Amino acid sequence: LTELLHFAALGTAGGLKQPSWCHLHHQKKVKGVNVVILEGLSQSHFYKNYLTMEHLRTNYTTRVTFTPSPISVASGIFSSDVPKLDRPPVPKSDDKLHKAVKHHPVIKKYGTQKRGVTAYVLTQEEMIKNHFPVRGIRGFEDFSCTKNNVRVTDDSPLYGLDCEMCLTEKGHELTRVSLVDSDGNCVLDELVKPQSRVLNYLTKFSGITAAMLQPITTTLRVVQAKLRMLLPGDAVLVGHSLNNDLIALKLIHQHVIDTSLLYKKELGQKFKLKVLAEMVLKRQIQTDENNGHNPTEDAAAALELAQYFIKTGPHQVVELHLEELWGYKPKEESSECSPAPSHRHETY
Incomplete structure (x- = not known):
């Protein structure tokens, strides 16, 4: 979830890649990100009262189930590392691999x-x-x-x-x-x-x-x-x-x-x-x-x-x-270490 929030707020301009588990279209048009956390409520509450929740049912049609965690969602979001936008890129040179490792x-x-x-x-x-x-x-x-x-x-x-x-x-x-x-x-x-x-x-x-x-x-x-x-x-x-x-x-x-x-x-x-x-x-x-x-x-x-x-x-x-886990390929023009697309997951 944090991965999605980071990308929605900062996008590629902030040096971020698409989340590994979903695809956000037209991120540049996102003007703001709102997160609403309903403590104590679960997916089962929503479906038990499905017919009475007309607004939620009709306006929020994309639903994703995450693996539950004992830690509160808010704690996980606010304690996550904030991306550093001034991260130096890896030079495109013969020692490219060495630089990628050095800054890993x-x-x-x-x-x-x-x-x-x-x-x-x-x-x-x-x-x-x-x-x-x-x-x-x-x-x-x-x-x-x-x-x-x-x-x-x-x-x-x-x-x-x-x-x-x-x-x-x-x-x-x-x-x-x-x-x-x-x-x-x-x-x-x-x-x-x-x-x-x-x-x-x-x-x-x-x-x-x-x-x-x-x-x-x-x-x-x-x-x-x-x-x-x-x-x-x-x-x-x-x-x-x-x-x-x-x-x-x-x-x-x-x-x-x-x-x-x-x-x-x-x-x-x-x-x-x-x-x-x-x-x-x-x-x-x-x-x-x-x-x-x-x-x-x-x-x-x-x-x-x-x-x-x-x-x-x-x-x-x-x-x-470096390549199979962190997605870095020395022969590619891109200099960023990013998740390999072959390991994307549809749901958590």
Whole structure:
């Protein structure tokens, strides 16, 4: 959504490309962008009262469904990076590729040298900026804390984490959690009973159905206790948009690596985990469109992406995947790094 808002407001004159998931025609004629956020209302409310909402029904005919997030839409919009319009273009010369790498957002963030695990663990400031639950921050008072009582080193173990959620009367609640160790072995895969009445199981994304949860008695507190027991004091949790998973778990863990931030795009945009797995790991995930995602598969993919980045180093990662991930082609006249059109998605 932020990608669309940026382009609608600034367009190509601001150095932006069309959004990866839709096409906005005649952007130059856009005189203003208005965003209306109705907190507490969902798509189901609209369709339940479809006939009575004549104005919405007839004047707003383009409707898009996004993957739900525990973070408010407003927070996501206002915390996103604002494009820098004075970004220097890459010169059209023999060292074009070198310049593209030099000015790449990954290189600007992490440099060119190979470094260990600790270089990629988010600082507390970065965690707050990216909406991670942090001890002492308002809104996370009732969150459980893991035993982060050991200093993280480059030898600290990595664990991949992924969760699935449903929509309840109180918002998004956990329905499944998966944890994999440094070798990719699944050490936890649990279905979890939501505390509140379920409004939507979000089966398309989560794979969770009412029948699956009907016999389940495992609660959020039980899962929190299991994670505290499984994770050593210096464990580093790895995930893709991991803040969403920790919020669903109501869990604070201070040592994290987020692959959605590790493989940076320009302008604060993020790659989908499915795209990174396909382009970097050469592996297909999330292939079953009818039964949702497999959190164990997603947790393992995020873990492997982080391990690959650390082992390979930022410079080589960018050089190896500059074209397929960031859309840069040295032979082209265009000098901008832009998303490859072959990876566009119709919906989220």
